Amino acid sequence: MTSISTLLPTYATIDLAALAYNLSQIKRCLSPTCDIMAIVKANAYGHGAVETAHALARQGIKRFAVASLDEGIALRHAGLSASIVVLGALLEDQVPDLLAHQLTPVISDGHILPTLAKAARSQPAPYPIHLKVETGMGRLGFSPEELLSLLDDPILRNPLQIEGLMTHLADADGTDSAFTERQLGIFRSMLEQARQHGLTIPFLHTANSAAIVRFPDAHFSLVRPGLMLYGYHTLPPSISAPNLKPVLSLQSTIVQLRSIPSGGTVSYNRTFVAQRPTRIAVLPIGYADGYSRRLSYRGSVLIQGRRAPIIGLVCMDMIMIDVTDLGPVRVGEIVTLIGQQGGESIWADEVADWIDTIPYEILCGIGPRVPRIYETAARDERDHE
Ligand SMILES: Cc1ncc(COP(=O)(O)O)c(C=O)c1O
Known part of the structure; x- marks a missing residue:
């Protein structure tokens, strides 16, 4: 009989039961009101984005995030109808494809907003966006001052709608928690400013895998696990990590x-x-x-x-x-x-x-x-x- 190895001498096996197990371990860290946005960028960390996302959707996950427009489009083409957030920076030329595939952008600076707002006017409802505030990763995001000056902009109420406010933690798996606390402090003060500007933002999210375990204060209303879904963590030995199964x-x-x-x-x-x-x-x-x-x-x-x-x-x-x-x-x-x-x-x-x-x-x-x-x-x- 022909064995699998004769047909495919080199192959990766993806254990979807382990994926479901890791998801259940993540859920145990969260309050019942906290939602999960599964990170399936980079081909779901090598596990195959389409199959992984569908497997997670069968487990009840309704929110996904990818790094780039093409990753989001590939998931749409594969029939994933759930919310897909594009985490990476977008160029103005990408706006038509973004809307055509109903992908949710993370807006990290203002240059794209006029183009996005113009395109969003043809949509039946305000188009959801997530705003990213830079609190210490030194990468993408509005500075707190830039974000503050944006909060009164009417386009953020219509034709756009702020569905999410986020930041990314630089050192959630580091040995010292001080920098993460500082980032979370800046995020909380931005949130307060947004509230004072009359904005109610449903999804507030800061936590990657390490922060899910280590910083319950970082959970807000949504968390963004990647690595832990796939069965690994990079927490320091002093932190007790959940039991996980490599997928x-x-x-x-x-x-x-x-x-x-x-x-x-x-x-x-x-x-x-x-x-x-x-x-x-x-x-x-x-x-x-x-x-x-x-x-x-x-x-x-x-x-x-x-x-x-x-x-x-x-x-x-x-x-x-x-x-x-x-x-x-x-x-x-x-x-x-x-x-x-x-x-x-x-x-x-x-x-x-x-x-x-x-x-x-x-x-x-x-x-x-x-x-x-x-x-x-x-x-x-x-x-x-
Ligand atoms: C913005 C953002 N959120 C969440 C994650 C998931 O991080 P992790 O795989 O450590 O859970 C990543 C991954 O790099 C990311 O870039």
Whole structure:
């Protein structure tokens, strides 16, 4: 019988039961009146935006956020009718497409407002927007003074309507909470100013994953979890984090085995020189799939439930593994690069540590060439502290 690995030698498995579990863990941190805007930008952190968003919608999520217009349009084309907020900065030329797909913009500076207001006049009802105030991320958003001078503008009542006021926290997963408290203080004072200008804004949102756990004061009426949905967090060890289950596993398959003598070399520039007769397994995954070249010599994979090291430089489409110390292995055998095999596991946060980055980058980096396979059955052994 043809196995999945023969058809797809390298693939990611997305455990939708784990996604639902993580969502339920997030909900446990929130008051019943606090809504959730699921962050599905960057292809839902590599998990596949369309399937992930639909799976979350089946779990009752009604609000989604993406980074860019094209990400929002792709979700609309895939039939997602829920609210989709575009977090990233927009250009005036993008306004017609934004409205055509009923996507909700985050407005971070005033330049786009006249164009947006003009286009919104053709809409049957005031067009929802979210305003972003910059409180310390040093990135997108109105300064508090700029926002204040905008609050009396009649276009914010009609043809536009402020559905949300937001800021982004720079250090919610840092060791010191002082900067976050300061950002939240600025946000609260902007909120107060908006109220004094007669504005009632339904969705007030500041909290990413870390802030959901750590700063209940940051929840307001809506939170914006990304990473925790996918089963990871970057909280400092002093903070007790919810139990989460990693959603994505990454597998490949041994496509060739070879033996090289002592002194034989492997991969570009011959940086690996065998110190003993060495058995090598070749896997069809490389940096073009998001398996970083920086993992050369740092990474390991799981074969038969045991760790085996990458040797030689990671290539565009292949990596080589030293399987000398394993028992007999065969071509066609499945190898786990992220996930669990037997009693051993390697999750994206460990891969991130090997190359001094964060699990976000490992997950988002998994490229379009890697097919995603969606599983719905629960896999309890994948509990992840
Ligand atoms: C504006 C905004 N909100 C929320 C998130 C989600 O953050 P996290 O994945 O840490 O939950 C992000 C992600 O970068 C973001 O840019």
